[in-house]
Amino acid sequence: MSDVATTQISLFDARDATSVPTVRHSRRARRLSVRVFPGGRVEVVVPPRTPERTVREFLELHQDWIEARRQHAQRDRPPPPAFPPAAIELPAFCESWSLRAVPGPGRVRLAQVAAGELEHRGEPAGRALRPMLRAWVRARCVAQLGPWLDALARETGLCYARMAIRRQRTRWGSCSTRGTISLNASLAFQRPAVVRYLLLHELAHTRHMNHAAGFWRLVAQHEPGWRSLDRELTGGWRHVPHWMFDDGD
Numbered sequence: 608m609s610d611v612a613t614t615q616i617s618l619f620d621a622r623d624a625t626s627v628p629t630v631r632h633s634r635r636a637r638r639l640s641v642r643v644f645p646g647g648r649v650e651v652v653v654p655p656r657t658p659e660r661t662v663r664e665f666l667e668l669h670q671d672w673i674e675a676r677r678q679h680a681q682r683d684r685p686p687p688p689a690f691p692p693a694a695i696e697l698p699a700f701c702e703s704w705s706l707r708a709v710p711g712p713g714r715v716r717l718a719q720v721a722a723g724e725l726e727h728r729g730e731p732a733g734r735a736l737r738p739m740l741r742a743w744v745r746a747r748c749v750a751q752l753g754p755w756l757d758a759l760a761r762e763t764g765l766c767y768a769r770m771a772i773r774r775q776r777t778r779w780g781s782c783s784t785r786g787t788i789s790l791n792a793s794l795a796f797q798r799p800a801v802v803r804y805l806l807l808h809e810l811a812h813t814r815h816m817n818h819a820a821g822f823w824r825l826v827a828q829h830e831p832g833w834r835s836l837d838r839e840l841t842g843g844w845r846h847v848p849h850w851m852f853d854d855g856d
C-alpha cells in the first residue's frame with residue numbers, strides 16, 4: 608500500500624469526533640473523493656500534493672451531502688451486541704444452547720443443566736463469565752472435533768498424532784511436523800461443510816507440509832468444492848461472537 612499518514616481538518620463540529628473528516632493521501636487517487644462509513648466516520652481521499660485549501664473547499668462544497676449521509680449512517684448504526692447473550696449457536700455441531708441467568712450470591716459459575724441449556728449462577732455476570740464461556744466453547748470443540756477428526760482420518764487414510772484446540776485471532780488451524788493438528792475454537796461458529804474442509808486441509812498437511820500443487824490435489828480428491836469453502840472460511844470471523852475475544856468494559 609502506498610497510502611501515507613492521515614491528517615485531520617477541523618471544519619466540522621469539533622465536539623463530535625466522528626464529524627471531523629480524516630484526510631487520507633493516496634498515491635493512486637486521481638481526484639478527491641469522500642466516504643461516510645457505518646457509524647458516521649468521514650474520510651476524504653486526496654491525490655498526492657493536494658493543497659489543504661483545495662481539500663477544505665471540496666469539503667465545504669459537499670458539506671450538506673456529507674452531513675446528511677453522516678446522520679443517516681449514525682441512525683443505522685446497529686446497537687452494541689448484548690452480553691450475556693440469551694442463546695449461543697454452534698452451527699458446526701448443529702447445536703443451539705440457551706443461556707439463563709440465575710442471580711445469587713457467590714462467584715460466577717457456568718453449568719450445563721440439560722442438553723442445549725446453560726445457566727450462569729452467582730454475582731451478576733461481569734467479566735468473569737466471558738472466559739468461562741470461552742472455556743465452554745473450547746470443551747465443546749474437544750468433544751466434537753476430536754471424533755470428527757478421527758472419522759475423517761479413517762475415511763481418508765491420513766494419520767495425525769494429536770489434536771489441540773486453541774483460541775487464535777488469525778488462523779483457523781495448523782499442522783506441526785510432529786503431526787499435531789491445532790484447531791481454532793472459533794470453528795464452532797462455522798458451517799459444518801466449512802469445518803470439514805478445514806479438518807481435511809490440516810490432515811492433508813500431514814502428507815504435504817506446504818501449499819504446493821500436490822497438497823491441493825490431495826485436498827481436492829476429498830473435497831472438490833474446497834475453493835469456495837476456503838473463501839468462506841476466510842470471511843468466517845464475522846460469525847464469531849465478540850465475547851470470544853473481547854473482555855468488555
Ligand SMILES: [Zn+2]
Pocket residue numbers: 808812817818
Ligand atoms: Zn494450510
